[in-house]
Amino acid sequence: MATNGAGLPPRDAMDFDVVIVGAGPSGLSAAIHLKQLAAAAGSEISVVVLEKGSEVGAHILSGAVIDPVGQTA
Numbered sequence: 200m201a202t203n204g205a206g207l208p209p210r211d212a213m214d215f216d217v218v219i220v221g222a223g224p225s226g227l228s229a230a231i232h233l234k235q236l237a238a239a240a241g242s243e244i245s246v247v248v249l250e251k252g253s254e255v256g257a258h259i260l261s262g263a264v265i266d267p268v269g270q271t272a
């Protein structure tokens with residue numbers, strides 16, 4: 200197998216327009232909103248969300264105290 204100068208195998212690399220770290224509510228909503236904005240502008244962007252947890256939602260904390268009533272201005 201080919202190696203780099205440090206004797207390690209070459210790294211895989213992937214290009215994206217936007218990299219979001221963390222698949223919590225903030226990261227996921229940012230990713231969705233960016234894609235929606237791009238679609239509304241008639242363009243397309245690539246967005247990747249990186250999550251250190253074993254799966255999306257694995258690190259989201261909830262005390263199960265959820266207010267189901269939406270706030271109105």
Ligand SMILES: Cc1cc2nc3c(=O)[nH]c(=O)nc-3n(C[C@H](O)[C@H](O)[C@H](O)COP(=O)(O)OP(=O)(O)OC[C@H]3O[C@@H](n4cnc5c(N)ncnc54)[C@H](O)[C@@H]3O)c2cc1C
Nearest residue numbers: 221222223224225226249250251252258260261262263264
């Ligand atoms: C004890 C507790 C109970 C709660 N209960 C409720 C509730 O009942 N109802 C409610 O609405 N809200 C509740 N909350 C609040 C809610 O959890 C937060 O408001 C919400 O999760 C914040 O979302 P966030 O996306 O900003 O951050 P987070 O949810 O913390 O998401 C950040 C994500 O980034 C990931 N991450 C961090 N560093 C890296 C890295 N270097 N590389 C890759 N991934 C990374 C984490 O694994 C995590 O998944 C509670 C919070 C706590 C602490």
